Amino acid sequence: MDFTFSGEQQMLRDSVSAFLLKHYDFDKRNAIVRSEAGWSRDVWGQFAELGLLALPFAEDHGGLGGSMADLIAIAEPFGAHLLAEPYLASVMLGGAALAKAPDGSSAAEWLEKIMTGEAIAALAYEEGAGTPDPAMVGLKAAKTADGFALSGEKRMVLSGRDADVIVVAARGGDGKLALLTVDPAAYGLTITPFATIDGRRAAHLRFDTVALPTDALILDDAETALRSLLDRAILALCAESVGAMGALLKQTAEYAATRKQFGVAIGTFQTVAHRLADMKIAYSKARATLLYTTALIDAGQSGAKDIAILKGQTGKLGREIGEAAIQTHGGVGMTDELSISHFHKRILANDALLGNAEYHLRKTGTL
Structure with missing residues (x-):
């Protein structure tokens, strides 16, 4: 490869x-x-x-x-x-x-x-379980004479407030997982927007017997398709986190080379130098895993364990890099005035999405 x-x-x-x-x-x-x-x-x-x-x-x-x-x-x-x-x-x-x-x-x-950028879409999938397993989807899509009726809740829907169309994962009467399109203005749909810890916009959705036409159905047996979709979304999510880790490493190394105490750059202190070395090792490991997993997916050779290893390692190593960057910068590293805290928040938010590091590492048997 x-x-x-x-x-x-x-x-x-x-x-x-x-x-x-x-x-x-x-x-x-x-x-x-x-x-x-x-x-x-x-x-x-x-x-x-x-x-x-x-x-x-x-x-x-x-x-x-x-x-x-x-x-x-x-x-x-x-x-x-x-x-x-x-x-x-x-x-x-x-x-x-x-x-x-x-x-x-x-x-x-x-x-x-x-x-073309004319519309925004959102996927309503998570229901509060905190895992990316489609088996946890419980929202009901009851069959009606005119189509379907949705009842239940979805949590943490990214761009749920801004979406022009929402794709909802729900259980049909036969127990199979289905994907359906929903108009955000549909009667019976309540959208509660909020900002995430890293500044992105999301929403919680509540469906009170929301009526949908028959053509709202995208797939009536969507579990395999949804798993594939989520694997690729996890890969993109981890790539964002790795990009944030690289920025943290670069900015922290530059800060350690210019910030002086006792007349010398703090990067010359053994403790700081070792911390920077640990950050570089963690970043290199996370990026290597990202590139390897990407190659596996493109070659059609990836499995659930490969995705779990990537997501688990990225979350774990990203947290370590963020904490080390803040510690090196001191108190100012926790303020909104510097980008350091914002990068750390992005890494933490990405870790929480689609199953956190602990969840994925337990799947691999390494935790």
Whole structure:
């Protein structure tokens, strides 16, 4: 297996990094996060023009047919710049679920709008169990004369307030897992929005016998498709975290080289030097696991254990790097004025999504 980016992937990575460096520095990003929307439609439009929103979708769906390695090439810079825009929610979760619909489905119209940046999608999946296991989905989709009726709750729906279409995972009358599209304005649907610890927008959803037409059904036996979708979303999530780890390592090393105590840089102190070395080892290990798992997925050789190892290690090592960065910076590292605390929050938030490190490491038998 080749674990290096191709020339085209490196060019893509460099162009995304250059765009974010110019238009998405820390101060601009904070202004975006503090705005009412919490993300920038201008930046989102630029992503659409660059083809980033269409990148992971198959050419048959009008996408660019990018590989997971292509996606990782842009996801790491997203993490390094603390992207607040709903790429994970709309493209990797909601959009990916719509892409599972059979040919001729009304979901194709939504998918086209998502790739052009005209619409935002969300996936309502989590129900408070804190795991990515589809077996934990309990929301009911009762069959009716005119279609379906949804009853139950969904938690932590990324971009749940902003979505133009919501894809809901629910149990049909036969007990099989189904995917259905829901209009956010549907009668009986209550959306409770909030901001996550790292500044992204999410919502809790409550369905009180929400009536859906028959054509709202995307898949009536969706467990295999959903597992595949979540594996790829976990990979993108881990790539963001690895990008944030790299930024923490770089900024902490620069700080240790310039911050002086007793007339010398603190990086010359043995304790600090050892801490920086541990950070570099942790980052290298996390990134190596990310690249290896990406290669496995693209080669069609990945399994559930590979995804669990990646998610578990990324969460565990990311927490260690974040804590070491804050400790090196001292009290100022915990304030909102520096990006250090924001990177740590992003890593912690990513760890909590789709099963935390403890959950995944227990699955592998290493905890």
